[in-house]
């Protein structure tokens with residue numbers, strides 16, 4: 001089946017398109033169709049990709065059991081190291097789903113696997129998100145102080161990460177922690193930080209959740225009308241964007257506040273709405289809460305029998321929850337593993353920080369070197385400049401000893417003014433660049449060609465005496481005389497005159513250059529295109 005892979009890619013693209021168009025049912029139908037055809041792939045990658053899309057469609061449709069089955073299949077296919085990134089994503093999704101359905105024990109294990117894998121892959125952001133979610137589980141187990149501590153720790157780990165997703169997720173969790181700890185003003189303050197980022201990122205689930213925590217804080221502050229308003233906004237946003245968990249939570253809390261306000265009919269409607277969605281999605285904890293809410297409502301309405309039945313239903317879910325979520329039972333093991341993970345966290349973070357620091361330092365050093373080079377470099381010819389002579393050659397001449405031999409050539413173009421006048425300053429520049437190249441080619445590694453000024457050049461020759469330096473000068477003079485100049489000077493020939501000098505004990509840079517300059521003058525006087533010592 002040679003074309004199967006390209007056909008498959010087209011089909012995946014079609015499914016993604018349907019999901020983007022909000023048509024999860026059509027997407028699922030196509031996924032089923034593909035699953036029934038027997039594509040033969042050599043790696044699990046395409047199947048994993050298909051399952052990821054399937055999980056997206058099932059999330060949209062609130063098909064929780066199917067979703068968990070899909071994610072578990074994807075997880076088992078992604079065990080190979082080649083699919084570690086996919087595995088991380090699947091683990092996170094699965095943990096999230098299992099948590100929402102009230103199986104805290106399994107979700108905590110999944111989150112910890114996710115932290116471990118995230119740290120292994122160096123994906124600090126994913127590890128921090130998983131860490132934050134574990135804090136949420138402590139809240140569900142009514143260990144709010146512990147949840148807050150964990151989230152504050154995450155805040156510490158994440159404060160240097162420029163990651164908006166972590167920024168608002170963490171703040172939403174902290175808002176919940178403060179709410180549980182009856183610190184409503186702290187909840188409002190932290191939500192004020194999160195809201196602008198949530199809006200900027202168009203994160204509708206988060207926006208719905210923010211309304212939810214804000215409403216609960218306002219309820220604690222006895223600002224009931226505002227609380228109701230936020231719950232209605234949160235509910236609307238959550239329903240519109242298929243965020244089942246937030247829509248149930250908003251409807252449920254709306255029911256509670258309306259009960260408190262004696263608006264019984266509206267309260268019942270909200271609670272039944274929450275119950276229906278929780279039941280569709282099999283969210284155990286929320287089902288229990290909704291029944292408890294209904295029970296309280298009926299009690300408030302003096303409908304004792306209905307209140308009793310509702311309470312019984314709540315107990316049955318409580319029982320199921322206790323079976324799947326005995327967080328206290330696994331607590332010592334969890335805490336031990338968490339502590340180990342925290343140590344790895346700090347190590348990984350400081351490792352990354354160190355790496356960043358080293359990278360920054362290397363960049364700064366590179367910049368500095370660049371600047372230093374530019375300061376000592378002539379912009380036109382890229383040769384060293386006069387500043388280089390002062391910094392590097394001057395001290396060598398002053399400290400010269402009997403064993404050192406250094407000579408210099410001072411070179412000046414003959415009648416260069418004429419080139420500028422006859423052709424243009426730009427043409428003159430081209431000539432100067434060519435001279436730069438000729439000098440570079442004539443130099444050994446230990447020598448340094450320098451643009452001394454305008455059309456004057458200097459070459460520092462290490463280890464050469466006056467006689468050897470003169471030979472180099474002669475070679476350069478010949479090369480210049482025979483050089484094929486750019487067409488901009490229309491076949492004009494150019495020559496140079498050179499003064500040669502060798503550094504003597506007691507010399508300094510100025511006295512050495514003066515001697516070379518005197519020789520250069522002589523060369524000019526004697527008719528140019530020649531060398532004088």
Ligand SMILES: Nc1nc2c(ncn2[C@@H]2O[C@H](COP(=O)(O)OP(=O)(O)OP(=O)(O)O)[C@@H](O)[C@H]2O)c(=O)[nH]1
Nearest residue numbers: 412413414415416417418420425426428429454455
């Ligand atoms: N194109 C160009 N010309 C430059 C640059 N620096 C200096 N000059 C020119 O170089 C010329 C040097 O002229 P002079 O000092 O009169 O000497 P010359 O014409 O080379 O004659 P002699 O040295 O006596 O052989 C001047 O016209 C300067 O303007 C530069 O960076 N680019």
